[in-house]
Amino acid sequence: MILDTVLNTLSQHDAIACGDLVIVAVSGGSDSVALLHLLTRTKDALGIDLHVASLNHGLRAEAGKLDLDLVAGLASRWRLAYTLGHADVPRLSAIWGIGIEAAARRARYAFLARVARQQGSCCVAVGHHALDQAETILMNIARGAGARGLRGMRVHSDMPHHAGIRLVRPLLSIAKDELEAYCHEHELPFRVDESNADIGYRRNFLRHEVLSRLTRLNPDVLAAFERLADSASVDERYIAERVERTVMPLVTVKPDRWQIQKADFAALHPALQRRFIQRAVRQLSGGCASLSHALTLDLIAWSREAATSSRRDITRALQMRIGYDILFIEGKDAVDEREQYRLVPIETDEPLRLGAPLLFRGLTIGLSLDDQAVDEGVRLRLPASLKLRLRTRRPGDRFKPKGMGGRSRKIKHWMIDRKIPREIRGRIPLICAGGAIIAICLGDTWHLAETAYDGLRDADAMTLTLA
Secondary structure (H helix, E strand, O other): OHHHHHHHHHHHOOOOOOOOEEEEEOOOOHHHHHHHHHHHHHHHHHOOEEEEEEEEOOOOHHHHHHHHHHHHHHHHHOOOEEEEEEOOHHHHHHHHOOOHHHHHHHHHHHHHHHHHHHHOOOEEEOOOOHHHHHHHHHHHHHOOOOHHHHOOOOOEEEOOOOOOOEEEOOOOOOOHHHHHHHHHHOOOOOOOOHHHHOOOOHHHHHHHHHHHHHHHHOOOHHHHHHHHHHHHHHHHHHHHHHHHHHHHHHEEEEOOEEEEEHHHHHHOOHHHHHHHHHHHHHHHOOOOOOOOHHHHHHHHHHHHHOOOOOEEEOOOOEEEEEOOOEEEEEEOOOOOHHHHOOOOOOOOEEEOEOOEOEEEOOEEEEEEOOOOOOOOOEEEEEEOOOOEEEEOOOOOOEEOEOOOOOOOEEHHHHHHHOOOOHHHHHHOOEEEEOOEEEEEEEOOEEEEEOOOOOOOOHHHEEEEEEO
16 A cells, blocks of 8 residues: 555656666664665666665764664665765754754755765655654744745655755655554564654654644544645645746846846735745845745835835845835845946046047047047047037936937936936936037947037048047
């Protein structure tokens, strides 16, 4: 019966592919011993190879060594290669500044990922069962996780903090007492971890104090949690698809920044707004940060009210920032998008003189009587009598962009159309002839005005080069 359940689970979820080398995490307890025996029985049918991995966490003195001895003996008995490891979890807990349970989990995954890479595998099978699933969901509820937390664990998922390694959980729908019965039926030795009775650990408290009482209300409570996880998983997949189809086409993704038009973000359903923020934080942090429900809602509310250029910390390394019409989620050390512009100080006003190139804030501006081509930038033929200046905008400035038939626009409106942040508009370099703007520098591009200076004689002309 259990064998059929495992095969059906692996098949329905395409969790293991033919030809895979599967690293089997075995602690020596009944669940992992049953897992190893089941995979050993099915490996030929599945077309897979197995490699056993077991880690002594340094928490149980001599008992931990006996666990490793049992695992090594089973692997040898079934002619399977194996790797044994040791970790000092109490010391790691102090170094990492996290609890013992979290440190043990982190050390265990690091060990399993290392074994997988050494063996050329990308698949690790673990013995999580139905009781573990119920505990995980309860823990997620207790800490205020959203709908994603109701999914609990999945049959296969990425290993946390170890990209490219897949975790497979073939026993997720099987109860722990069924696995113990399986071990007894097949005369499989297994170890009992006495620390599992210590309700000082969160999972043990949930198992012994909470789930035992829920079982009195509903003897089939583990199946109820399984149904809840399945339902939440289906719903979450649908929302994830909506995010991909509806949200991501609106998002500009850079290594250190995600950005979306404020109007587009405001028009999204609240569920999609939350997913956008949570996904951006998860990706930008490399999977190391996640947001609480309360902080997610607070960030959304703040984004509606905050003034342009406002910033709000998300984590120690990430922030939300409000642009003129763009919402940014970015690293605090992200390259400011303003750096795409070549800016000059506010109220810059510098005359341009023949034969004396102006080198200013990354700009190279020259005036000469020679009409020679330039390798970079642009060239303008202008009347030699014009007085030219490099300056910044002033109230009432207008611009006649090329291609608009001589019609002019206020510089303010022209810059708004080009999504230039409000806080830098007063620092955009302009070239002026008298009171008329003839060129505007945006980044590496000079936008030229419509002029009536065609057909100038060489004797009456000078050449302006902009680079």
